[in-house]
Amino acid sequence: AAGVIQSPRHLIKEKRETATLKCYPIPRHDTVYWYQQGPGQDPQFLISFYEKMQSDKGSIPDRFSAQQFSDYHSELNMSSLELGDSALYFCASSLGGQGAYEQYFGPGTRLTVT
Amino acid sequence: ELKVEQNPLFLSMQEGKNYTIYCNYSTTSDRLYWYRQDPGKSLESLFVLLSNGAVKQEGRLMASLDTKARLSTLHITAAVHDLSATYFCAVDKKTSYDKVIFGPGTSLSVIP
Numbered sequence: 001a002a003g004v005i006q007s008p009r010h011l012i013k014e015k016r017e018t019a020t021l022k023c024y025p026i027p028r029h030d031t032v033y034w035y036q037q038g039p040g041q042d043p044q045f046l047i048s049f050y051e052k053m054q055s056d057k058g059s060i061p062d063r064f065s066a067q068q069f070s071d072y073h074s075e076l077n078m079s080s081l082e083l084g085d086s087a088l089y090f091c092a093s094s095l096g097g098q099g100a101y102e103q104y105f106g107p108g109t110r111l112t113v114t
Numbered sequence: 115e116l117k118v119e120q121n122p123l124f125l126s127m128q129e130g131k132n133y134t135i136y137c138n139y140s141t142t143s144d145r146l147y148w149y150r151q152d153p154g155k156s157l158e159s160l161f162v163l164l165s166n167g168a169v170k171q172e173g174r175l176m177a178s179l180d181t182k183a184r185l186s187t188l189h190i191t192a193a194v195h196d197l198s199a200t201y202f203c204a205v206d207k208k209t210s211y212d213k214v215i216f217g218p219g220t221s222l223s224v225i226p
Contacts, residue, residue, distance in 0.1 A: 033213060042202060043157070045213035056213055090157065092214070102145065103206070103214055107156040 002027055004093050004106030012112045013081050021076040021109045025093030031055070032074040033103060034066060035090040043090055049074055081113045116141050118205055118217035126223045130192050135220045137186040137203035146186050147204045147214065148177050157202070160188075193224045 005024040013019050025032050031050045035043040036059075045058035049068035060066075063081075068074045072093075078085060088110050092103040117140040127133050137146070148160040161170045163179035163186060170177050174197065176189045186203055204216040 035214075042216040042218050043214075045215070048213060058213060088154070102162060105149075105157045105159070110154070 004091055004104055006089075006091050006106040006109050008109060009107065010110050010112075012114065014114055015081055015083060017081050017113075019078045019081060019111060021078070021089055021091075021111070023074045023076070023091030023093075023106060025072050025074070025091075026104055029093035029095050029104075030072055031094045032068055032072065033092040033094070034060075034074070034076050035092065035105075037088040037090065037108075038084075039087070046076070078111075083113050086111060086113045116143065116205060116215045118203060118215050120201075120203055120217040120220050122220060123218060124221050124223075126225060127190075127193050128225050129194055132192065133190050135188040135190070135201055135203075135222075137188070137217055139184050139186075139203075139205045139215075141184075142181075143184075143205035145206050146179050147202075147206075148175075148186070148188055149202045149204065151200045151202065151219070153200075160201075190222075195224045195226055198222055198224045 007022045011019055033048040034046040036046055037043040046060040047066050048056045052068045063079050066076045088108045090108045091106045094103045119138045121136050146163045149157040150160050151157050161177040166181040168179045174191045179186045200219045200221045202216050202219045204214045206214045
């Protein structure tokens with residue numbers, strides 16, 4: 001079965017640079033969630049989208065922005081990167097409008113800021 | 115605000131032994147997940163528990179849910195080294211586009 005796809009899987013950036021992470025949800029899933037997991041931490045919710053509209057917002061820094069496109073894929077844009085942004089970034093998707101809501105997680109993007 | 119607690123946070127156990135990891139959550143939730151995560155890897159879904167009294171088993175792992183006590187347990191039977199990983203419980207709401215709230219994780223080390 002198709003799963004959530006994230007790209008790139010690994011990304012190395014320098015401080016103050018920008019990064020874009022991409023997430024392709026499971027086919028027919030209309031809701032996307034982004035989570036950040038720092039070293040030794042549990043995943044923390046950043047932001048979510050349903051039908052291309054922001055549906056919930058968590059502890060996402062103002063330097064980050066995200067959107068969901070017409071094909072339901074989502075991109076997380078990160079600017080003015082800081083060392084503390086180094087983390088594993090997970091995307092999850094669900095079938096939000098049909099009452100299922102169970103989230104399926106992608107493999108993650110490991111971002112290293114040097 | 116929904117909060118999730120786990121204990122213990124660190125667990126070192128010998129092969130062949132049994133042990134239980136506990137997960138408490140603070141408010142009513144519709145769905146409880148157990149995930150496994152190996153170092154630097156993604157989250158592997160182990161169980162999704164939907165109703166009070168639900169019990170699921172897979173190999174040496176068995177999970178149960180008591181919604182009245184807001185408690186879930188992950189029981190490990192006759193542990194083997196391959197079970198060494200971090201185990202997260204997490205909860206979410208079924209009736210909204212709600213985020214999953216994770217517990218802090220239990221780092222399990224099974225010693226040969």
